Amino acid sequence: MSLKSYSRARAVHVMLVYTGGCNGCDIEIVNCVLSPRYDIEQYKIFLTWNPREADVLVVTGPVTRHNKEPLKAIYEAIPEPKAVIAAGACALMGGVYKNIHGDIPSEEICGPVDEVIPVDAKVPGCAVRPEDVLAGAVAALPLLLDAE
Amino acid sequence: MTVVDSLIALIAVIGTLIVAFVVSVWLPGIERKFVQARIQQRIGPPISSPGLMAPIKFFFKQIINPNSPMPGLYNSLPIIGIIISILLLIIVMPQLYFLVAFASVVALVGLLKVEEILYMFMGSLSKSVLSIRMPFPDLVKGAKHRDVPRSFVEELSSMRAFRLIAFGSFPIYIAIFVPVAMAGSIFLNDIVAYQQLHGPVLFTLGGILGAIVFFVGFMILLNEYPFAILKTKADVIEGPLLEYASKYRAYVYISRGLLIFVLSSIFATLFLGLPPTILSWTILINIVVTLAFTIIMAIVSAFSPIFTYKQFYPVVAGVSILGVLAIIASFL
């Protein structure tokens, strides 16, 4: 393993952007990062709130109309190489909010996330479990390691 | 001074700098893993991750243009910070005491001042996406005060840096003058020589008080947690450092660890009479002092919330008075 890949694997900075779900995934992710029980730092993953520092962007929630532009702006602020994890049912397919009454799409939701920014890993669940978020972050790692 | 002497001096300087780098990259990890994670009852990151692997990782990231009116100047500021740290370290090394005027506490104070001013420049040059530039429709019909000038959060921290220059750095400067008062000289070789004769300054009443004051000043200079108003997460997120990406962020990471080592070495020189040099076994004591400072700092910051000015002013005022008492005690 080259020094580049090794260093990338040993320090991953994660940024969380929350785009208007029900808060459930959001708490679980913050919980998994902050609580001593799951303690994401032992897997060399650090939480940051600054897109310039981040490697991995975790997005939760269906992207609401007002959140589309901020999400794009933050995605563009992250320097390459970067990976995006969509966490939770809403981020994957719009959840209960996207398809109202059969196939009528809701005009409030611009999501799911992969219609706004490219997504590399998907974590299902309503709400996602902290263990799954850890697994998702690990699944996105090879992308980072092999990138130029 | 012969050629051999200057060669030895050169080797000593370079060797000490290498030791400083090697020690300083482990300090953030020690702080995070052995102190804070232990207090918070979790496992914590491996000790190489925060200080060593993170900067290396940032060196391999894409270099982007920061959002700043003067990107070149903004990006060069952390490098200037590292250069100043190196200069500070060189000044306190005994090999360079022949530069008499330069190897004095006046030079120390001046360079520390530049270190503080850097934050002010950083704050006013950074224009991050996280405040005004966030595309969000908030200036809409019916919004309050629509014609007020808007400011970036970094401008806030720039103002705070300005205030910190005014009052926040009192403790460290007063503490630096405690050994000066004892030795009766502002030159570092006199201070070191005085301590070799009379024993370390630390083991006198004035010295103990001075050490406490120095420690508080050290934390303020490093913007560590109770004194982190410059870059608190509660409003300015990371403040002046917001726009640094890729290798420039790596320099920010390195400069912090280096500054811890340098300030601890200044402490060891002024209060213990042991300047850092690779040619003497006393460099081990320098490293021990660095570790002790890091660990005590981590413990204090793990148990304290952020201070706003309401708590900051009394703490600085009280500590400064303690420093003045220390100077008086050292005259007695």
Next chain:
Amino acid sequence: MDEDNKMTDETPKKQVIETEVPLGPVHSAAIEPYRVRLFVEDEIVKDAEITIGVNHRGIERIMEGLPVEKANSLTEKICGICSNIHIWNSVLVAEKALEIDVPERAQYIRIIMAELERLHSHLLYLAHGNEVLGHETFSMRLFYIRETVMELLRMVGGNRVQYGVPVIGGIRPRAELDQMKIQKIEDGINFLEEKLSNFAERFISDPMIMSRITGVGVIKKEDALRLAVSGPTLRATGVAVDLRRDMKEYDPFDFDVITQDDGDIKSNLLMRVLENFESIKIIRQAINHLPEGSITNRSWEMQDTPITKNYVEAPRGKLYHSYALNDGRVRHCIIRTPSITNIGAMEYACIGCHITDAQLAVVQCDPCFTCTDRAIQIIQL
């Protein structure tokens, strides 16, 4: 009242405001997306405005015309923090309209869930408050304590966040409590009580934290009443209003309504710490006197009803749900959540704070903008 409003509208205009600092919608102190525009003069906040609408998903519109059982489970998706209270209130509306009697055992289990949820919500509030305060250790500690509650919720409801325990006429069979589960709940709350009282002692005796939060972000009693504040935020200003006193489900239980006097951040934080002990008290009574019997009443028939409304005490305050039933489907659905009335208090509490305290002053009112933003207002009924 009109004159009062004019006064409040005009007073800010007289001030000369230096600059505006907008924070959000992505910000380290506010995990939820909202924009706070702080108008500052020399780092002191002179005026504040909270812009919401980021979370607007239109749940009430999605609920419109759904079968009532589906609509009930959808109300749970309004909020991930207080999901149980939403579904409970929605079920209560249907039960009130259709005049369904709920078995007593089901009532007790619903209350156990509601109080466990209040515990987790308050602990989350305290943890987040400490994080914004900058005290990472206490924040971690509280997240660690909170994990016990999450485990209990997962054990009873089957999921860590959205449990879906109440259904019309009772509770889901999954949530039936056997002796082993009761024992686990008892152990859990004993552990919680011990850890929480340790935390409370350390929190109150910490001089640095106390100096940060005492007398900051004050909401006076009169202003709280004028701004229609509800829930624990109102109780922290000294008004003893708790909707649980008026709910017939809570009649068998003995608990105190906690109040604090000052209305500052300290009162708000202590308020939640002390309320946790009351919740533990209620859960202990419920598991000790859990009645025997069935957990669901299935002998009810769907019929058309006019608009029925119901209020309950959510962890954040007064929660209102109302809808009519037509052909087994939900019509004219309106939901009003506690945070919408507390927004006024959040803006008010910021005024006069240092800018570092401003986010804390917002957080002290326990904002849940995901609850607040969900609705489309249907004016024509």
